[in-house]
Amino acid sequence: MGVVHGQEMVLNIGPQHPATHGVLRLQVKTDGEVISEITPYLGYLHRCFEKHCENVSYEQVIPFTDRCDYLASMTMNFGYVVAMEQLMDIKVNDRVEYIRVIMAELQRIASHLLATGVFGLDLGAFTPFLHMLRDRERIIDLFEMTCGARLLYNYMWVGGLSHDLPKGFVEATLKFLDYFEPKIDEFENLLGHNKIFVERTADIGIMPAEVAINYGVTGPNLRASGVNWDLRKDNPYSVYSKLDFNVPIGKGIKGTVGDSWDRFYVRLQEIRESVKIVRQAIDQLPKDGDVHQSMPKKIRPPKGSIYSRTESPRGDLGYYIESDGSDTPYRLKMRSPAFTALGVLNEIAGGWLMSDVLAILGSLDIVLGEIDR
Amino acid sequence: MSEDLQALIDEAVKKALAGDDDAINGIQDRVTRSKAKAALVKAKREQSKAVDENSDSESIEEQPTTDNSEYIILKIAKILEDKFSGCIDGEVHSDFIQLKPEKWFEISKFLKEDPDTYFDSLQCNTGFDLGDGLLESRYNLHSMKHLHSIEIRIKVNIDNPDIPSVESVWRVADWFERETYDMFGINFTGHRDLRRILLPEDWDGWPLRKDYEEQETYHGIVVPKVKEGWE
Amino acid sequence: MTVDFIFEFLSGLLDGFISSNSLLIISMLVPCLAIFGFITVYALVVIYAELKVSSFIQDKVGPMGQGVGLHAGKWGLLQPIADALKLLLKEDIIPSSADKPLFILAPFMIFIGAFISFIAIPFGESIIVTDLNIGIFYILGVGSIAVLSLILAGWASNNKWSLYGGMRSAAQIVSYEIPAGLSLIVVIMLAGTLNMQDIIKYQAGGIFNWIIFDNPFVPIAFVVYFISAIAETNRTPFDLPESESELVAGFATEYSGMRYAFFFLSEYANMFVVSAVAAAGFLGGWHSPIQGFMDSPAWGVFWMINKTGFLIFVMIWLRWTLPRLRVDQLMNVCWKVFLPLALINIFGVAIWTVVFNS
Numbered sequence: 021m022g023v024v025h026g027q028e029m030v031l032n033i034g035p036q037h038p039a040t041h042g043v044l045r046l047q048v049k050t051d052g053e054v055i056s057e058i059t060p061y062l063g064y065l066h067r068c069f070e071k072h073c074e075n076v077s078y079e080q081v082i083p084f085t086d087r088c089d090y091l092a093s094m095t096m097n098f099g100y101v102v103a104m105e106q107l108m109d110i111k112v113n114d115r116v117e118y119i120r121v122i123m124a125e126l127q128r129i130a131s132h133l134l135a136t137g138v139f140g141l142d143l144g145a146f147t148p149f150l151h152m153l154r155d156r157e158r159i160i161d162l163f164e165m166t167c168g169a170r171l172l173y174n175y176m177w178v179g180g181l182s183h184d185l186p187k188g189f190v191e192a193t194l195k196f197l198d199y200f201e202p203k204i205d206e207f208e209n210l211l212g213h214n215k216i217f218v219e220r221t222a223d224i225g226i227m228p229a230e231v232a233i234n235y236g237v238t239g240p241n242l243r244a245s246g247v248n249w250d251l252r253k254d255n256p257y258s259v260y261s262k263l264d265f266n267v268p269i270g271k272g273i274k275g276t277v278g279d280s281w282d283r284f285y286v287r288l289q290e291i292r293e294s295v296k297i298v299r300q301a302i303d304q305l306p307k308d309g310d311v312h313q314s315m316p317k318k319i320r321p322p323k324g325s326i327y328s329r330t331e332s333p334r335g336d337l338g339y340y341i342e343s344d345g346s347d348t349p350y351r352l353k354m355r356s357p358a359f360t361a362l363g364v365l366n367e368i369a370g371g372w373l374m375s376d377v378l379a380i381l382g383s384l385d386i387v388l389g390e391i392d393r
Numbered sequence: 394m395s396e397d398l399q400a401l402i403d404e405a406v407k408k409a410l411a412g413d414d415d416a417i418n419g420i421q422d423r424v425t426r427s428k429a430k431a432a433l434v435k436a437k438r439e440q441s442k443a444v445d446e447n448s449d450s451e452s453i454e455e456q457p458t459t460d461n462s463e464y465i466i467l468k469i470a471k472i473l474e475d476k477f478s479g480c481i482d483g484e485v486h487s488d489f490i491q492l493k494p495e496k497w498f499e500i501s502k503f504l505k506e507d508p509d510t511y512f513d514s515l516q517c518n519t520g521f522d523l524g525d526g527l528l529e530s531r532y533n534l535h536s537m538k539h540l541h542s543i544e545i546r547i548k549v550n551i552d553n554p555d556i557p558s559v560e561s562v563w564r565v566a567d568w569f570e571r572e573t574y575d576m577f578g579i580n581f582t583g584h585r586d587l588r589r590i591l592l593p594e595d596w597d598g599w600p601l602r603k604d605y606e607e608q609e610t611y612h613g614i615v616v617p618k619v620k621e622g623w624e
Numbered sequence: 625m626t627v628d629f630i631f632e633f634l635s636g637l638l639d640g641f642i643s644s645n646s647l648l649i650i651s652m653l654v655p656c657l658a659i660f661g662f663i664t665v666y667a668l669v670v671i672y673a674e675l676k677v678s679s680f681i682q683d684k685v686g687p688m689g690q691g692v693g694l695h696a697g698k699w700g701l702l703q704p705i706a707d708a709l710k711l712l713l714k715e716d717i718i719p720s721s722a723d724k725p726l727f728i729l730a731p732f733m734i735f736i737g738a739f740i741s742f743i744a745i746p747f748g749e750s751i752i753v754t755d756l757n758i759g760i761f762y763i764l765g766v767g768s769i770a771v772l773s774l775i776l777a778g779w780a781s782n783n784k785w786s787l788y789g790g791m792r793s794a795a796q797i798v799s800y801e802i803p804a805g806l807s808l809i810v811v812i813m814l815a816g817t818l819n820m821q822d823i824i825k826y827q828a829g830g831i832f833n834w835i836i837f838d839n840p841f842v843p844i845a846f847v848v849y850f851i852s853a854i855a856e857t858n859r860t861p862f863d864l865p866e867s868e869s870e871l872v873a874g875f876a877t878e879y880s881g882m883r884y885a886f887f888f889l890s891e892y893a894n895m896f897v898v899s900a901v902a903a904a905g906f907l908g909g910w911h912s913p914i915q916g917f918m919d920s921p922a923w924g925v926f927w928m929i930n931k932t933g934f935l936i937f938v939m940i941w942l943r944w945t946l947p948r949l950r951v952d953q954l955m956n957v958c959w960k961v962f963l964p965l966a967l968i969n970i971f972g973v974a975i976w977t978v979v980f981n982s
Contacts, residue, residue, distance in 0.1 A: 031784050039869045053788075053951055063591040070576070071600055142869045144860055144948030150682040216861055216947045233514050233537055236565030249537060327517060327533045327544065340519045340531070351601075355517040355533075363568045374788075375950045378870050392591060 028056065035064050039142050039378040042388030044362075046381075053373045058366045065392035073352040078104060078319040079178060081352065086172040088354065089390040091134055094127035094163070095332040096390075097176035102257050103328035103339040104178045108321045115309030116180055117259045122193070122301045123166070123175065125294040129200075130159040131333035132240075132287040132294075135385040139284055140211050142382035143220050148211040155203055158196050165189060179315035190302055197295055204291055212285060221284060222275030225380035227368045229278070235367065236360035239335025241384055244270035244286045245278035251331040263300050265293045280383035287385070320347050334358050334385060354393060358386040402429040409433050410440070463487045465541045469510055473500060482548060489531075489544040497547055498557035498583065504534065505562055511536045512543070515559070518569035520577035522603045526551045528579055532559075549579065551602075558584035576601040627651055627754055655753045659742045667892045671704040674940050681944045711888070714881035719782060722878065726780035730773045731879065731886035737769030738893035745900045746820045748910050748924035759820035760812065763901055764805055767856065770894065771797045774865060774875050777887075781878035789874025792951055793858065793865035799958045800855040800862075806966035807849035810842060810973050811835055811905040824909030834908040839980070841972040846906045848962050848969070850935070853898035855954070857891060859939055861946040862954060899935035900928070907931050 033039070033046040040046065043064035049057040069088060073081050085100045086093040098120055105112065137152035160170045165186055167175045175182050211217055227237065232245040242249055250267040252260040268289030270282030325342040335357030344350040361384045369380045406429060408416035470485045473492075477500055482491040492500065504512045512534035521529035528549050535542040547556055558581035560567045570581045571590040578599035581587055589596060597608045607616045630651040635644065642650075672687075679686025687700025718727055741763050743753035756762050771794055778790015812818060814835055815826040827834050836846050855862035866874035876887050903909060908931075910924030918926070949957070 029784065037872060063589075063593070066591045068600070074601075140947065144863070144869065145946065146678075147682050147944050150684060154683055211947075214947060216949055219953055220947060220950055234564045236515060236563070236569075247537070254540065327519075329516070336516065338517050338533070340517055340533070342521070351519070351521055353517065353519040359568065360565050363565060367564075373950060373952065375870050375948075 027051075033378075039381065040388075041138065041382075041386055044386075044388055044391075046365075046377075048374075048377070050374065053375075055370065055372060055374055055377050057370055058377065060362055060365060062362075062388075063392055065388045067393065069354065069393040070352055073349050075348065077347050078321070078349060081349065082177065083172065083174045085354075086174055087389065088356070088393055089332065089334065089358070089387050090171060091387055092127050092131040092333045093171065093173050094123045094175060095131075095330070095337065097173065098124045098258075099328070099330040099332060099337040100339055101176045101178050102330050103326055103341055104319070104321070106328050107324065107326040107341055107343060108178070108316065108319070110179045110314055110316065112179055112314045113306075113309040114259065115306045116311050116314075118301050118305045119181060119185060119311070120176055121258055121260065121263070122298055122305070123163070125297045125301070126159050126162060126193070128294045128333045129291050129298075130156045132291050133159075135333070136207070136211070136284055136287050139379075139382040139385070140217070142378055143217060145211060145214070145217065148207060151203075151210070152207065155200055158200070162189065162193055162196065165192065177315060178319055180313065181311040184311045190305070193298065193302060197299060201292075201295060204288065204295075208288055212281075212288060218274050218281060220375075220379055221280040221383065223279050224275075224376050225280045225368050225372065225383060226276050227278040227364065231364065231367060232278070235364040237335070237364050238357050238360065239331070239333070240286045240290060241283055241335065241361055243267065244282040246270050246272075251329055251336060255329065257328075257330055259301075259304075262304065263297050265297050265300075268293065280380055283383040283385075318347065320345065329355075332357060334387065334390070335361065356390045356393065358384075358388075358390045362386050362391055402432050405429045406433045406436050410436060466490060466543050469504075469543055472507075472509070473503075476503060489546050491546050491548065494547050494549055494556045498559060498562070501559040501562045511538050513537055515563035515565050515569070516542065518566060518573055520573035520579055520601060521546075522577065522601065523548070524603060528554050528577055528602075530556050530573060530579055554579045555582050556580070557582055558587075560584050575599075578602070627655060629750075630654055655743070659739065659753070663739070663742070663889065663893050663896075666896060667889050668704040668708065670892050670895070670936060671707060672701065673937070675700070675703060677937065677940045678944045681941070708885070711885040712882060714884075716881040716883065717878075719878050721782045723780040723782065726776050727878075728883075730777035730780060731883040731890075733773035733776065734770050734890045735886045735893070737766055737773065738890040738897060740766050741897040742893075744820055745897065746824060746904060746909060747928050749821075749921040751925060752821065755819065755821050758818045760808060760823065760901065760905065761818050763897065764801070764808065767894070767897065768797070768801060770856075770890070777879070778875040781875070783878050785871045785873070785877045786875050789865040789871050789877070792871075793875060795951075796858075796862065796864060796954060797856055799955060800852040800962075803848050803958060803962035803966045804852035804856060806963070806970060807845040807852070808901070808905060810845040810969055813970070813973055814838055814842075814977065820904055820909075824904055824911065827908040828911055828915075830911075830915040831908070831913040834906065834911075836906040839973060839976045841969045841976060842906070844965060845969045845973075846902070848966050849906070850902055850938075852958075852962060853902065854939055854942065855958070857894045857898060857939075859891075859895070860943040861948050863943075863948060864951055864954060895936055895939055896932060899932045899939070902935055903928060903931035 028049045028051050031048050031050050033048060035043045035045045045061040045064070047059045047061060048055045067087070069084055072084055076084075082097055082100060085096040089096050101120075104110075133152040133156045137149035137156075140146075141149040163173060163175075164170050166189060167173050167183055169175075227241065227245050229242075229245045229247050231237075232242045232247065237245075238249070246269055248267055248269050251257070252265075253267055268286050270277050270279075270286055272279065272282060273285065274281045321341075321343040323343060323345045325340065327338060327340045329336050329338045331337070336355070337357055338353075338355030340351070340353040340355065341349055342351040365381060365384065369377045372380065405416045409429075410433070466488060467485065470481060470490050473490070474481055477496050480492055480496050480500060482493045504510045514535045514537055516533040516535045517531075519531040519533075521531055523529055528551050530547050530549075532545045532547075533542060534545065549556055554577075556579055558566070558570055560570055560581070560583070567584075567586070568590060570579075570584055571587060573579050574581060574584075574587055575589045575592055576599060588594065592600070596611075598605055610616060631648060634647050634651055638647065675686050687703035689698065689700050689702070718724060744756050744759040744762050746752040746755075746759075774793040774797070775790045778786045778788075778793070781787075811823060815823040817823060817826070823835075831837065836842050858865050864874075865871075866876055871877070876884055879887060908927075910928040912919040912923060912927055
C-alpha cells in the first residue's frame with residue numbers, strides 16, 4: 021500500500037504565535053502534521069533603521085543599533101564602533117578594548133542563556149528557561165551597574181566608552197562568574213542530557229556545512245555544522261588575539277553533525293568559553309587609561325567605505341558604512357546574522373513534523389528586531 | 394609634510410612590508426598613521442606589480458591573508474580581465490572591483506567555483522544610490538577556504554536598473570537581493586522569487602533612494618511627514 | 625454514605641412530609657452538590673499547589689503578599705481565588721464562524737465526564753456516592769467522554785490550531801486508554817472484583833498487603849498505568865493537544881472566560897480521578913500503611929486524600945521538569961512499549977498467582 025496524500029492545508033504560524041519569538045509569519049503548507057513548505061514573511065518589526073541612520077549623526081546611530089538586536093545590544097554597539105574606528109583610523113587604548121571585550125562576552129553569555137532557555141521553552145521545558153533567566157538577570161545587574169540601563173545600553177562610543185567601570189565592578193563580576201560556572205553543568209544536565217530533549221532535537225533539522233555556508237549562516241549555527249569559523253579567532257578585532265579560548269564546534273555527540281542538539285550544545289560550550297575570556301580579560305585589564313581619551317570631538321570620517329565584521333552572539337555582524345565626508349552616514353547597511361539564519365529555515369525544516377519545525381526555528385536563535393531592523 | 398615625519402612613515406612602511414603590523418598601528422598621530430597606511434598600500438601595489446612582471450602565471454603562490462586585501466583585489470581583477478575581457482567598468486581600483494552588469498552571473502559562477510578564487514560565501518549585498526541617476530549593488534565576497542575577501546560593485550542606470558541575479562549561485566543572495574530590490578528597486582533579473590521582503594507588498598516607491606518621497610496615504614492612513622526640528 | 629443511605633436517613637426524618645419521589649431527587653442532589661463543592665475547593669487548592677510547587681522547582685517565590693488587600697493575601701493564598709474570579713469575569717467570546725451549539729456544548733461535556741467519574745470514587749470505608757459493582761470499569765468508561773468533548777471543541781471552534789489539538793487529543797487519549805485499562809486488569813485479576821470498595825478491602829492489613837507489593841509484576845503495571853493516566857489528562861510531557869508553543873492553546877484556543885475555566889477545571893478534576901483510581905487500585909485506598917495505626921473510618925478519608933494528593937504532586941513535579949514529546953514519539957511509546965508491557969504483565973501476574981498463591 022502506498023502512502024496516501026491528503027489535501028494540503030495552508031496554515032499561518034504567526035504573526036502572533038508563542039513560538040515565533042516576536043512577530044514573524046510563517047506560511048506553511050501542511051499535510052496533517054507534516055509541513056512541506058515554509059514561506060517566511062518578515063517586516064512586522066521594520067523600523068527603517070537604515071533610513072534613520074542616513075538622517076542622524078554618526079554618534080546618534082549607536083542607540084539605533086541597540087534596538088536592532090535587543091538581546092545583545094552590547095555586541096551591536098561593539099560592531100558599529102569597531103567599523104567606525106576602522107573607517108576613521110582611531111586607535112583606542114587597551115583599557116577601553118578590554119572593557120569592551122568584557123562587556124561583549126558577558127552579553128554573549130546573557131544572549132546564549134536566553135537562546136538556550138527559549139529553545140527549551142519551545143519544547144515545553146519551562147523550568148530550565150526560568151533558571152537561565154535568573155542568571156541572565158545577574159548579568160543585566162552588572163550592566164546596570166556599569167551604564168544604568170538594563171536592555172539598551174548605548175555604552176560603547178566611537179573612540180571610547182560612555183562611562184568607565186564603576187567601583188566594585190570587577191569584584192562583582194568575579195563573584196558572578198564563581199557562582200555561575202557550576203550552573204553551566206547544571207543546565208547541561210537539566211536540559212542537554214534529558215532523554216526527551218535529546219529525542220526531540222538530535223537528528224532533527226540537520227544543516228550540512230555546505231548548505232550553511234551557501235545560505236550565509238554564521239555564528240553558533242555554522243559552528244554547529246562542524247565549520248571552525250569564528251571571527252574572534254579568524255579575523256581578530258579588538259584584543260581577542262591576546263586572549264586564549266577555544267572555538268567549540270558541533271561534533272554530533274547525540275546524533276548527526278549540524279542537528280538541533282548540536283546548535284544547542286555549541287551555545288552552551290560558548291558560554292563556558294566566554295566565562296574563560298571574561299576571566300582573562302579581567303586579569304589583563306590595565307589599571308589606568310582614560311576611556312574618553314581617543315574620542316574625537318566631532319565625528320566626521322574621511323570619504324570612503326568600510327565593510328567590517330564582528331562576531332555577535334548570533335553570528336557575523338557586518339556594518340557597511342559609506343561616508344561622504346559629512347557628519348551623517350551616506351549609507352549604512354547592517355548585515356544581520358539572524359536574517360540569513362532565518363533564510364535557511366525552508367531548506368532544513370521542510371518535510372519535518374510541525375513540532376520539529378518549531379524546534380528547528382527555536383534552535384536557530386533568531387531575533388526579529390535584528391531581522392526586520 | 395616635514396621631513397622627519399616622512400622618514401617615520403617610510404620606516405614604518407618598510408617594517409610593515411616585512412610583516413610587522415604594529416609598526417604602523419603604533420604611530421600615535423592619526424593623520425600620520427593614515428598617511429603611513431596609504432603609503433603601505435602604494436608600496437604593496439608596486440610590489441605586486443613587480444611580482445606580476447617577474448612571474449607571469451604563478452603570482453598566486455603567496456599565501457593570501459586578509460591583510461593584503463588590496464593585492465588580492467588586483468590579482469582577481471587581473472584574472473577576471475583575462476577571462477571575461479571588457480567586464481571591468483572603468484579603471485581598476487585598489488579596494489574594490491567595478492564590474493559591468495552584463496556578465497555578472499557568469500563571473501559570479503566563476504568566482505565561486507574557480508579553485509584560486511573560491512568565494513563560497515557572500516557576506517553582504519548593499520544597495521546604493523550614487524545620485525546622478527545611478528544605482529549600485531555592492532557585494533562583499535569571502536572565501537572560507539583561502540580566507541580572502543573582495544568587494545564587487547556593479548553600477549546601473551536608475552531608469553533601467555537590471556542586474557543579473559546571483560541567487561542561484563549563493564542561496565543567501567535570495568533574501569539579500571529581495572531586500573535591495575525592496576529598498577532601491579534594483580531589478581535582479583533571473584531571481585525566482587523577487588518580492589518585497591521588509592515592506593508590505595503594496596508599498597509605493599523605493600525608500601532608500603535619495604529622491605524618495607513618502608506616499609500621502611497608505612490604506613487610508615495618513616503617513617506622517619518628516620518633521621522639521623523638534624516640536 | 626451512599627445515595628441509599630441519604631434516602632433512608634431523609635425518609636426517616638421527613639416521613640410523610642414529602643413524597644418518596646421528591647425525596648429520591650433530593651437525596652441525589654445532595655451528593656451532586658457535595659461533589660461540585662469538593663471539585664471547586666480541590667481545584668483552588670491544587671492551583672495554589674501548582675503555583676507554589678512550580679515556583680519552588682523554578683527557583684522563584686511564586687504568589688506572595690502581605691495580608692488581605694490588593695495583594696494576593698498571606699503567602700499568596702488568595703491567588704487561586706483571584707484567578708478564578710478573573711476567569712469568571714472575562715468576556716465570553718464565541719467566534720462568529722464557530723459552530724455555536726457544539727462550541728457551547730463542549731466545555732460542559734468535558735466537565736460532565738470528570739464529574740460523573742466522582743460518584744464511584746471511594747473516599748472512605750463508607751463514603752462513596754454509589755458503590756457500583758462495576759466501579760472501576762465505570763470510571764474507565766465515563767472517562768472517555770473527555771475525548772468526545774475535545775474533538776467537539778476542536779471542530780466547533782473552526783480554527784486550524786483547535787482542529788490540530790482536537791485531532792491530537794483524539795489519537796492520544798484513545799491510544800493511552802488501552803495500556804491504562806490493561807494495567808488495571810492486573811488489579812482486577814488479583815482482587816477478583818470490579819467493585820472499588822472490594823478492591824480496597826482486599827488490600828487490608830498494612831503496606832505489604834497493598835496490590836502494588838503483591839508480586840514483582842504489579843509495580844510495572846502501576847508505572848504503566850500512572851504514565852498513561854498522565855497522558856490521558858493531557859499534562860506535560862504529554863500535553864500535545866494544548867501544547868502552548870506549538871498549537872497556541874490547542875483545542876482551547878478560541879475559548880475564553882467561563883468556558884475556558886471549565887476546561888481548566890475538568891483537567892484538574894480528571895487528575896484527581898486518575899490519581900484516586902491509582903491510589904485505590906494499587907496503594908491500598910483508604911487503608912493506613914501500618915495496620916491498626918490511624919486506621920479508623922475517619923482516618924480513611926485522610927489516607928485516601930493524601931495518597932491521591934501525593935500522586936497529583938508527582939504529576940505537577942513531572943510537568944515542571946520535563947519537555948514535551950513529539951506526536952509520533954508519543955504514539956511509539958504507547959503502542960510499542962506500554963502495550964506489550966501491559967500484556968506481558970497480565971500473563972506474568974496470572975502465572976505468578978497460579979504458581980505461588982494457590
